Amino acid sequence: MAPPADARLRLETVRLTALFGRRAVLKDVTIIFPAHTVTAVIGPSGCGKSTFLRCLNRMHELSEGGWVTGRVLLDGADIYDSHVDPVQLRRRIGMVFQRPTPFPTMSIYDNVAAGLRVNGHRGRRELDEVVERALRQAALWDEVKDRLRASALALSGGQQQRLCIARALAPQPEVLLLDEPTASLDPAGTQRIEELCHELKRLYTIVIVTHNMQQAARVSDYTAFFYLGDLIEVGRTEELFTRPTKEQTEAYITGRFG
Amino acid sequence: MTTLPVDPATTPDAVSAPAPTPTPQAEWRTLRGRNVGDRLYRVTLTALALVLPLLLVTLLAELVIGAWPAIQRFGLPFVWTSVWDPVAGVFGAAPMIFGTLASSLLALLIAVPLALGVAIYLTEFSPKWLRQPIAFLVELLAAIPSVVYGLWGIFVLIPFLRSYVVPPLRAALGWTPFFSGVFYGNSLLAGGIILAIMIVPYIAAVSREVLLAVPANQREAAIGMGATRWEAVWTAVVPYGRAGLIGAIILGLGRALGETMAVTMVIGNRHDISLSVLQPAYTMAAAIANEFSEAVGDLHLAAMFEVGLVLFVITVIVNAFARLLIWRVARGTAVGSRAL
Numbered sequence: 001m002a003p004p005a006d007a008r009l010r011l012e013t014v015r016l017t018a019l020f021g022r023r024a025v026l027k028d029v030t031i032i033f034p035a036h037t038v039t040a041v042i043g044p045s046g047c048g049k050s051t052f053l054r055c056l057n058r059m060h061e062l063s064e065g066g067w068v069t070g071r072v073l074l075d076g077a078d079i080y081d082s083h084v085d086p087v088q089l090r091r092r093i094g095m096v097f098q099r100p101t102p103f104p105t106m107s108i109y110d111n112v113a114a115g116l117r118v119n120g121h122r123g124r125r126e127l128d129e130v131v132e133r134a135l136r137q138a139a140l141w142d143e144v145k146d147r148l149r150a151s152a153l154a155l156s157g158g159q160q161q162r163l164c165i166a167r168a169l170a171p172q173p174e175v176l177l178l179d180e181p182t183a184s185l186d187p188a189g190t191q192r193i194e195e196l197c198h199e200l201k202r203l204y205t206i207v208i209v210t211h212n213m214q215q216a217a218r219v220s221d222y223t224a225f226f227y228l229g230d231l232i233e234v235g236r237t238e239e240l241f242t243r244p245t246k247e248q249t250e251a252y253i254t255g256r257f258g
Numbered sequence: 259m260t261t262l263p264v265d266p267a268t269t270p271d272a273v274s275a276p277a278p279t280p281t282p283q284a285e286w287r288t289l290r291g292r293n294v295g296d297r298l299y300r301v302t303l304t305a306l307a308l309v310l311p312l313l314l315v316t317l318l319a320e321l322v323i324g325a326w327p328a329i330q331r332f333g334l335p336f337v338w339t340s341v342w343d344p345v346a347g348v349f350g351a352a353p354m355i356f357g358t359l360a361s362s363l364l365a366l367l368i369a370v371p372l373a374l375g376v377a378i379y380l381t382e383f384s385p386k387w388l389r390q391p392i393a394f395l396v397e398l399l400a401a402i403p404s405v406v407y408g409l410w411g412i413f414v415l416i417p418f419l420r421s422y423v424v425p426p427l428r429a430a431l432g433w434t435p436f437f438s439g440v441f442y443g444n445s446l447l448a449g450g451i452i453l454a455i456m457i458v459p460y461i462a463a464v465s466r467e468v469l470l471a472v473p474a475n476q477r478e479a480a481i482g483m484g485a486t487r488w489e490a491v492w493t494a495v496v497p498y499g500r501a502g503l504i505g506a507i508i509l510g511l512g513r514a515l516g517e518t519m520a521v522t523m524v525i526g527n528r529h530d531i532s533l534s535v536l537q538p539a540y541t542m543a544a545a546i547a548n549e550f551s552e553a554v555g556d557l558h559l560a561a562m563f564e565v566g567l568v569l570f571v572i573t574v575i576v577n578a579f580a581r582l583l584i585w586r587v588a589r590g591t592a593v594g595s596r597a598l
Contacts, residue, residue: 059482064386091484101479105497114493115483167483 009076010035010205011056011093011175016070018051018060025051028070029231031224033175038197038206040220040237042213044257047226049209053177056207057093058086074175091119094168098180100160102152102167109148111163115171130170137203138166139196158189165196169204176200178208182215194219213253217241225249321570324563327556336564342529344554349561351568353531357446357539358569361521362514364450364535365457370507372454373461380462381469382477382491393466400459408523411452416443416524419451424536435533442526447535449525453517457510464509468502469495501587508580515573518543542569 011033018026026048033039041049054060055068058079071078079089094115102111112131131148135141140162144155152163161181168176178197182190197206197219210216216223217237224234225248233240233249244250251257322329328336332349339350376396380389424441431437472495480490496503518541526538527548542565553559 057482059478062478062481087484087486089484090482095482097475097478097482099475101473101475103476103479103494103497105500114480115485118480118483118485118489118493164479167479171484 008035012073014071018055018068021065025229027229031234033205035205036201037221038201038219039222040216041209041224042216043226048229049226050179053179053209056177057090057095091171092173093175094173095177096164096168096181098183100164102160102163104153107149108144108152111152112166112170115167119171134166134170137169138162140166158185176204176206180209321563321567325560325567328560328564344558347557351565353529354540354542354545356531358541361446361449361453362511365453365514366511368454369458373458374465376462377465377469378491380466396459396462404519407452407456407520411524416448436535438534439537441536444524444526444538445536446539449521452520452524453514457513461506461510464506465503468499472498501584505584516543518547522547
């Protein structure tokens with residue numbers, strides 16, 4: 001299931017294997033993410049999909065005993081190369097987590113600016129601009145523009161999650177990783193995030209891990225199905241959901257397990 | 259009424275003048291209160307719980323009664339006058355109050371960075387196998403008897419200060435009022451350092467618990483947006499736990515204010531206010547320990563009581579202030595605030 005030839009590759013993995021100590025939780029995954037697409041990663045719990053996502057911005061190696069073999073190429077360069085600084089890398093590959101994780105002691109403004117501040121941006125005007133742009137991109141600006149100094153905790157769960165998206169977008173990453181971003185949100189909040197995925201793919205390359213197959217079908221261009229650490233199948237979303245080529249995929253998407 | 263057994267003795271009354279029918283809630287309350295053992299247990303525990311506040315009140319009353327002659331004689335100026343002359347019967351506690359506060363603040367100045375450093379290292383940076391041993395050793399410091407610290411202060415710390423620390427300190431900062439004068443050994447500096455070592459384990463242990471209670475997703479959020487481990491600690495972890503960390507520091511301060519033995523042994527016990535940390539000083543706790551048993555006359559005794567009262571009040575104020583600070587900072591979120 002190759003992507004259209006004109007689509008530029010942004011991110012790809014080559015025989016990526018992720019391990020905890022000696023236990024491989026992800027085996028030999030080779031997959032490509034074309035620029036400006038949304039790829040959904042689905043699979044039952046424990047299939048390695050979150051670990052996979054965490055390999056893409058080198059968060060996996062921070063877990064106890066976590067390491068990888070194989071390669072992850074961002075614009076053709078291996079992010080596991082010895083001269084790559086993982087801290088710099090994570091500014092190019094933003095991540096949003098399952099539960100909203102605003103910094104509770106910071107204002108809305110400071111939350112969005114946090115990623116820039118650690119980056120060394122301190123100019124007042126520059127920060128203002130970036131914060132507004134990030135909040136607009138995260139479709140939160142209109143709701144918070146009058147109370148940027150208020151605590152981030154004053155926001156609803158859905159708003160908090162969009163705030164986290166804005167925080168991830170502020171340093172202008174190239175890739176956005178979303179790890180079950182709607183798992184703790186109500187349907188309205190979920191819908192906003194899904195709409196956001198459509199908007200954001202014009203600017204970013206998005207990988208979204210989700211438990212919810214309807215969500216994968218709604219938001220993604222490509223879908224990858226993981227099972228027990230293996231990449232079973234990847235393809236255009238409508239094809240994967242209508243004409244899966246592997247039996248396990250079909251069993252999962254028709255709800256026979258997982 | 260058929261389902262509940264009715265006491266025959268009360269029935270005639272109920273018939274002649276119908277009592278207000280018990281509400282369902284009241285009925286349930288009586289049903290619940292049936293078990294005599296439980297009731298006895300609850301009464302006992304309530305009594306025990308009340309003993310503590312009662313003890314506090316009694317203590318305060320005793321202090322006030324004991325101090326009354328001195329309070330009447332000297333009034334409020336007791337806390338800001340400096341003459342302490344048992345023979346003439348004139349007492350002013352300002353130097354002790356100053357010494358107590360100064361030595362405690364000096365101790366915090368030294369202990370807080372050290373203890374926070376230990377806590378941050380243990381929770382964020384140290385290899386896993388090292389965490390328990392170091393945490394254990396640091397907490398072991400709290401188990402060493404105060405008098406042993408005092409001895410160590412006299413025989414190790416003070417000679418060390420005299421040979422290696424004070425000369426360069428005076429050379430560099432001798433022109434400031436804080437490091438002026440001749441250094442004889444027993445001094446505010448020695449007292450502050452001893453206190454710092456004694457309160458590090460408390461601050462470190464509580465800070466460590468607080469930092470451990472910060473959810474992992476706060477760290478991950480910071481690291482995921484391109485923060486280094488160090489930046490993650492300062493932008494996410496420490497602010498999240500700041501109420502608890504303040505609590506830890508105040509706990510240390512509370513201990514420093516009241517610590518007696520070790521301080522008495524190294525602080526010099528001179529009833530005098532000097533800005534220089536190289537000069538001897540006095541603390542309230544040290545004064546009480548030193549003079550109480552040999553107080554000459556009732557007024558001297560009453561003055562000692564009043565010193566105790568002032569110390570008591572200062573600790574209460576510090577703790578109240580700490581509560582206020584924690585409450586203002588926490589605003590519902592920060593971890594560790596509830597434990598304090």
